[in-house]
Amino acid sequence: MNIASWRPVRIQKILFTGTVCLAFQAQAAALQLQINGSNTIGARLAPLLVEGMLEEAGAQNIQLQLNSETRESLITAISAKAEPIEISLNARGSTTGFTALIEQSGQIAAASRPIKDSEAEALKSRGDMRGMNAEYVIGLDGLALIVHPDNPINALDIEQIAQIFSGKITHWNQVGSEQGSIRLHARDSNSGTWETFRDLVLTPKQLKLHADARRFESNSDLSQAVSSDRNAIGFVGLASVEQAKALAVSAGDSRAMLPSKAQVATEDYPLSRRLYLYISPDENNPRAQALIAFTQSQAGQEIVEQVGFVGQNIKAMQIAPQADMPAPYQQLAEQAQRLSVNFRFTEGSSQLDNKARKDIDRVLDYLRAQGKTENKVVLVGFGDPRHGGAELISKLRAMKVRRALANQGVTVKDAFGIGADLPVAANTHDDGRVKNRRVEIWVY
DSSP: OOGGGOEEEOGGGOOOSOOOOOOOOSSOOOOOEEEEEOHHHHTTHHHHHHHHHHHHTTOEEEEEEEETTTTEEEEEEEOTTSOEEEEEEEOSOHHHHHHHHHHTSOSEEEESSOOOHHHHHHTGGGOOTTSTTTEEEEEEEEEEEEEOTTOOOOEEEHHHHHHHHTTSOOBGGGGTOOOOBOEEEEEOTTOHHHHHHIIIIIGGGTOOOOTTOEEESSHHHHHHHHTTOTTEEEEEEGGGOTTSEEOEEEOTTSOOBOOOHHHHHTTOSTTEEEEEEEOOTTOOOHHHHHHHHHHTSHHHHHHHHHHTSBOOSOOEEOOOOOTTSOHHHHHHHHHOEEEEEEEEBOTTSSSBOHHHHHHHHHHHHHHHHTTOOEEEEEEEEOOOTTSSOHHHHHHHHHHHHHHHHHTTTOEEEEEEEOTTOSOSSOTTSHHHHHHHSEEEEEEO
């Protein structure tokens, strides 16, 4: 490694351009933690979370050295026991994080998409990589569809987006604009951002990205390119819209939604996604375990918000009543507030998924702090029309959450289901149906 290419700074003041020569600490430390994977996470969020974890543990002299070309970071510090600490981050794409876990060259994989079946299979000797002790959601992000600020287009649906990026729609006048030929911008093939876009937009339509798409290794570079090209379109993480213009997106019968933090927090926005850290259940590295624990804390989630992603700390939101809302739901919107979380279920199961099980604890903390544990909570279940009895099934989902809260001393005022009404995704594909199978929580 070329030491002259590293740039040490306090993490709060990370700069991602240029390099300055600075020697390492006089006393070198054995590498104590290796994190590999997503550039979306590794560019800024992971270093800040590492710093927060170290500060909480009483470490001093925390410094970051960043190589902007290779996307490598080295964080050094002195522990509360005066011991040197080194933590390395390599942010070259989600796939590289799982490869490092398989090869045992790293302890944590940062990923902006869920682990694949093949990756989980390769790691099965080390435990269940989809279990609660392996898969951790550290925050939420939305894939923003971006165009030049002067582009008159304000909204597209998933079908149009798929047609555009597969090259079936090639001119802006085919979607209501008078501009010229569309120029495609996409993330590189190692990126979880790309894999999420592919899986949410192209794969359900059995389409592939057009060969003429210009590929980028970072969200920031892609966003800058789109904002300087009137005919460009691309997709980036929510925190990387920068000077570009984000479009509202709809899926199926859902209304068009901008990638706002509120819509991403509830995962209602059609192109919302989860950001993950994965760790093998048999991993006993104390720094790795400390970092995982910190990411789930309130302080860790505040850092997620500071970076521009969407944290999981619970907030109450006012929802404007709409004419197309079912009557009981419209009454809720008029009288109560919705919490910034949806409970979702493991695909093909009535069991809450890993995020939902951890969100139960967050909701409990919020309800207790706000004095809303006695008849102040209403649960609303939703389903999809694939099977009969959607209203009954949606109510059963609400009752599942009700029991989980009741076991912790919360008396729920009401729990009801409204079936397949108010979808947030298309019901024509499994991913959309899973998003529609949800439970909202409202408070008076």
